[in-house]
Amino acid sequence: MAEAILQIFRGDAQGGAPQECRVPLAPGMVVLDALHYVQAHQLPDLAVRWNCKAGRCGSCSAEVNGRPRLTCKTRMDALPLDKPVTIFPMKSFPLIKDLVTDVSWNFRVNKTIPPFQPRPGADWKIHQRDVDRVQEFRKCIECFLCQNVCHVLRDHDKMEQFGGPRFFVRVAALEMHPLDGASRAALLRKELGIGLCNITKCCTEVCPEDIHITDNAIIPLKERVVDEFYDPLLMLVRKIRGAKQLPS
Amino acid sequence: MSDRFETHEHDVLIIGAGGAGLRAAIEALGQGASVGVVCKSLLGKAHTVMAEGGIAAAMANVDAADDWRTHFRDTMRGGKMLNNWRMAQIHAQESPDRVRELEQWGALFDRTESGEILQRAFGGHTYKRLCHVGDRTGLEMIRTLQDRGVQMGFDVYMECTITRLLKDGDRIAGAFGYWREQGRFVLFKAKSVVMATGGIGKAWPITSNSWEYTGDGMALAYEAGADLMDMEFVQFHPTGMVWPPGVQGILVTEAVRGEGGILRNKSGERFMERYDKQRMELSTRDVVARAIYTEVREGRGTEHGGAYLDISHQPAEYVKRKLPSMYHQFLELADVDITKGPMEVGPTCHYMMGGIRVDAESAQSTLPGLFAAGEAAAGLHGANRLGGNSLSDLLVFGRLAGLAAAKHASSAKISSINSKQVDQAERDALQPFQQKKGESPYAIHRDLQDSMQKLVGIFRNKEDLERSLGEIDKLKQRLKRVSVEGSRLYNPGWHLALDLQSMMTVSEAVALSALAREESRGAHSRIDFQNEDASWGKKNNIIHREGEAMRLRQENVPELPGELKQILAEGK
Numbered sequence: 047m048a049e050a051i052l053q054i055f056r057g058d059a060q061g062g063a064p065q066e067c068r069v070p071l072a073p074g075m076v077v078l079d080a081l082h083y084v085q086a087h088q089l090p091d092l093a094v095r096w097n098c099k100a101g102r103c104g105s106c107s108a109e110v111n112g113r114p115r116l117t118c119k120t121r122m123d124a125l126p127l128d129k130p131v132t133i134f135p136m137k138s139f140p141l142i143k144d145l146v147t148d149v150s151w152n153f154r155v156n157k158t159i160p161p162f163q164p165r166p167g168a169d170w171k172i173h174q175r176d177v178d179r180v181q182e183f184r185k186c187i188e189c190f191l192c193q194n195v196c197h198v199l200r201d202h203d204k205m206e207q208f209g210g211p212r213f214f215v216r217v218a219a220l221e222m223h224p225l226d227g228a229s230r231a232a233l234l235r236k237e238l239g240i241g242l243c244n245i246t247k248c249c250t251e252v253c254p255e256d257i258h259i260t261d262n263a264i265i266p267l268k269e270r271v272v273d274e275f276y277d278p279l280l281m282l283v284r285k286i287r288g289a290k291q292l293p294s
Numbered sequence: 295m296s297d298r299f300e301t302h303e304h305d306v307l308i309i310g311a312g313g314a315g316l317r318a319a320i321e322a323l324g325q326g327a328s329v330g331v332v333c334k335s336l337l338g339k340a341h342t343v344m345a346e347g348g349i350a351a352a353m354a355n356v357d358a359a360d361d362w363r364t365h366f367r368d369t370m371r372g373g374k375m376l377n378n379w380r381m382a383q384i385h386a387q388e389s390p391d392r393v394r395e396l397e398q399w400g401a402l403f404d405r406t407e408s409g410e411i412l413q414r415a416f417g418g419h420t421y422k423r424l425c426h427v428g429d430r431t432g433l434e435m436i437r438t439l440q441d442r443g444v445q446m447g448f449d450v451y452m453e454c455t456i457t458r459l460l461k462d463g464d465r466i467a468g469a470f471g472y473w474r475e476q477g478r479f480v481l482f483k484a485k486s487v488v489m490a491t492g493g494i495g496k497a498w499p500i501t502s503n504s505w506e507y508t509g510d511g512m513a514l515a516y517e518a519g520a521d522l523m524d525m526e527f528v529q530f531h532p533t534g535m536v537w538p539p540g541v542q543g544i545l546v547t548e549a550v551r552g553e554g555g556i557l558r559n560k561s562g563e564r565f566m567e568r569y570d571k572q573r574m575e576l577s578t579r580d581v582v583a584r585a586i587y588t589e590v591r592e593g594r595g596t597e598h599g600g601a602y603l604d605i606s607h608q609p610a611e612y613v614k615r616k617l618p619s620m621y622h623q624f625l626e627l628a629d630v631d632i633t634k635g636p637m638e639v640g641p642t643c644h645y646m647m648g649g650i651r652v653d654a655e656s657a658q659s660t661l662p663g664l665f666a667a668g669e670a671a672a673g674l675h676g677a678n679r680l681g682g683n684s685l686s687d688l689l690v691f692g693r694l695a696g697l698a699a700a701k702h703a704s705s706a707k708i709s710s711i712n713s714k715q716v717d718q719a720e721r722d723a724l725q726p727f728q729q730k731k732g733e734s735p736y737a738i739h740r741d742l743q744d745s746m747q748k749l750v751g752i753f754r755n756k757e758d759l760e761r762s763l764g765e766i767d768k769l770k771q772r773l774k775r776v777s778v779e780g781s782r783l784y785n786p787g788w789h790l791a792l793d794l795q796s797m798m799t800v801s802e803a804v805a806l807s808a809l810a811r812e813e814s815r816g817a818h819s820r821i822d823f824q825n826e827d828a829s830w831g832k833k834n835n836i837i838h839r840e841g842e843a844m845r846l847r848q849e850n851v852p853e854l855p856g857e858l859k860q861i862l863a864e865g866k
Contacts, residue, residue, distance in 0.1 A: 058783060072538070072539050072540060073537075073538040073539065074537070074538020074539065074540050074541060074627065074628065074629075075538070075539075075540050076540055076627070079540040085736065085786060085787070086734075086736040086737075086740075087736075090734065090735070090736060090778065090779050090780070090786070090787035091778070091779055091780030091781070091785040091786065091787050091788070092786065093783075093784040093785070093786060094786065095335075095336075096504075096505070097335055097339045097341075097343075097504040097505065097506065098339075098341075098343065098344050098504050099504065099541075099544065100344065100541075100544045100545070100623060100627075101619075101622070101623065101626070101627075102343055102344050102430075102433065102619070103335075103338075103339045103343050103344070103504070104339070105335065105336065105339050119626055119627070121626075121627075142475055142783075142784055143783050143784040144784070146475075146784050148475075149336070150452075153336075153337065153444075153450075153452075156441075156444065157444055157445075161399075161400065161441055161442065161445045162399065162400030162441075164398060170394075170397065170398075171408070171409030171410070172402070172405050172409050173405065173409055174404065174405040174412075177402050177403075177404060177405055180402060181402070181427070181428070184402065184427075184433075184434060184437070185430065185433075187343075187433065188338055220400070223400065223402065226400075
């Protein structure tokens with residue numbers, strides 16, 4: 047039977063190195079199948095995070111041959127098998143063990159985003175076209191591959207100043223919800239630091255759900271921030287309104 | 295003792311963070327309770343995320359004639375009248391409000407022309423009833439609930455597994471478990487505990503369920519002395535992927551049939567005509583699963599042992615819009631373009647109708663302070679669940695469980711933790727590390743799965759079921775000798791060894807209940823008793839623990855009041 051050679055990273059926060067494993071190939075096999083084979087036959091304590099094995103839950107993210115991917119959707123027959131397949135954990139997050147990283151930072155960022163706030167008096171009649179427009183953002187399965195590959199996070203470690211593509215997608219889903227009445231522009235500008243994104247589109251390239259993160263979420267949100275904070279006419283309006291509110 | 299372990303205290307501890315657990319948490323928080331949610335995976339990855347087709351609720355947006363009575367009747371008929379009638383009534387009456395509430399929390403459903411929530415047809419539902427978002431309804435639901443709960447302020451303990459419920463006399467006192475990440479133990483003190491742990495599919499090899507679905511909630515409740523019910527009723531979803539091997543069992547949503555998909559055998563025959571001429575592909579899941587299984591067994595299956603499911607007669611754009619996940623799943627994993635050709639599908643272990651026996655109004659188990667909701671609980675679905683009734687179940691009974699758990703906590707006395715129970719739980723959890731050169735947990739798991747697939751599958755008989763009980767007994771002995779390698783740091787072999795305890799308990803309960811029920815009803819098909827038996831139609835199988843032994847008894851199905859009998863008699 048044909049075999050594949052895997053170089054799987056083994057290690058923890060103290061360090062580690064890739065370990066070679068051999069796996070018999072089967073038709074349609076995905077990288078996650080190969081990892082499960084290794085667990086059952088060679089490395090019973092190999093740490094792998096996974097759930098649905100169907101591309102729906104976004105748990106099994108890793109870097110396969112240097113490319114961030116969902117291992118459940120990466121077919122072995124789509125990889126060059128004449129050389130070893132390297133499987134490493136996501137680089138941008140602190141390593142726990144083997145292929146499992148600490149992604150808890152993402153959950154902390156999520157908590158800062160104000161939830162959906164229905165506009166007062168909404169009659170809950172919504173057109174399908176308005177639904178279709180935001181569905182793209184709501185498809186996100188939180189695999190965090192976009193966070194992993196974003197150079198603001200990956201190379202510059204700006205976790206404290208920058209929310210990352212996943213959360214721009216989330217804010218876009220809320221801001222473009224047809225009945226939402228809240229504004230998250232201030233949050234985008236300050237806490238989520240959207241200005242740090244210089245639209246290199248790395249996030250869009252790795253998204254397994256094909257969300258046009260840069261074009262459809264980040265750029266419109268950047269425009270929104272500009273409108274709200276830098277539009278001279280609006281600034282004037284705000285100044286007058288603000289002045290009115292001062293005690294006389 | 296307490297200072298030996300990291301300890302957390304809550305009024306209400308919820309185990310499981312799928313739809314039921316999150317909805318329970320939101321309700322308990324709303325009552326002012328302090329709430330902790332424990333989940334084996336990261337937040338938002340629970341199996342609810344996989345739900346595709348939709349939420350059943352008689353909102354009558356598409357078919358104006360629909361109402362709760364029809365939904366109630368469909369649910370009872372689908373469950374072959376073994377359902378708890380009160381649960382079926384509450385479920386049918388409250389589902390529309392739960393869907394509207396979800397929308398007010400930010401969920402966005404597909405719409406009708408006039409801007410209402412769109413509803414689609416599904417098996418066993420008289421009217422178009424499933425509110426949906428393409429074929430990713432579960433994702434929309436779990437994100438909405440997750441964000442609502444996070445904003446309300448529950449504490450989430452992610453990647454944490456509970457291995458034991460702790461009791462103070464007859465009352466619930468808390469739970470003991472471990473952090474999957476570091477392998478450290480953790481103790482939870484709670485006045486109420488809600489089991490929202492989902493199903494048991496991982497005891498079978500061909501399943502739509504993820505690694506988490508090992509029956510923990512049912513096994514823990516059973517160990518603590520609560521009753522389980524209807525454990526013989528395991529739903530095999532008719533359409534799972536069959537090829538290639540690695541994807542075997544992955545779900546193909548019933549929405550494919552809801553949107554007009556047609557089933558054919560290898561000679562092109564639309565075989566459902568022979569099994570349910572009236573409802574055809576939209577017959578109930580038990581009927582369609584048996585039909586496909588029978589076609590394959592009698593030599594009319596496809597190349598890889600399934601049936602063809604074809605939606606390619608619909609316009610390609612429509613298929614991609616209504617079934618986007620299915621389109622990508624087949625294209626990427628099976629090299630099949632479903633807008634151009636048929637899928638190959640076959641039955642896959644999908645859902646557990648049975649589970650923890652609960653009171654219909656309060657979702658309380660037979661153990662004071664222990665509640666259960668969603669797939670972990672029994673009663674609503676009887677002998678067979680209709681598609682779409684699961685998501686509504688999670689919302690309706692998740693809410694009721696959260697409400698009752700918070701109420702119970704507000705009046706419950708402080709329980710004390712029994713250090714002997716904690717010491718025992720710690721010893722048991724560490725046992726697999728004590729044994730060198732023992733059995734591999736992966737091998738035991740594979741053998742359990744093979745045995746359940748072969749002996750406790752879609753069609754059952756006395757000999758097989760008796761043999762399966764013998765096999766489970768042997769596997770339990772092997773599990774006592776299980777050994778794991780490596781450290782406690784994120785060690786999947788160790789985690790599996792502990793999950794296997796739960797799988798053994800629920801597998802035994804399924805086999806024992808299936809052996810007792812000498813009839814065929816809903817998802818339970820006996821080759822040696824092929825017909826429904828009226829006297830069995832009045833009985834639920836109840837499982838409980840007596841010392842170390844698993845015991846089975848029968849209790850009468852609660853009788854319907856006159857006005858509900860009237861509803862059932864109508865619309866025939």
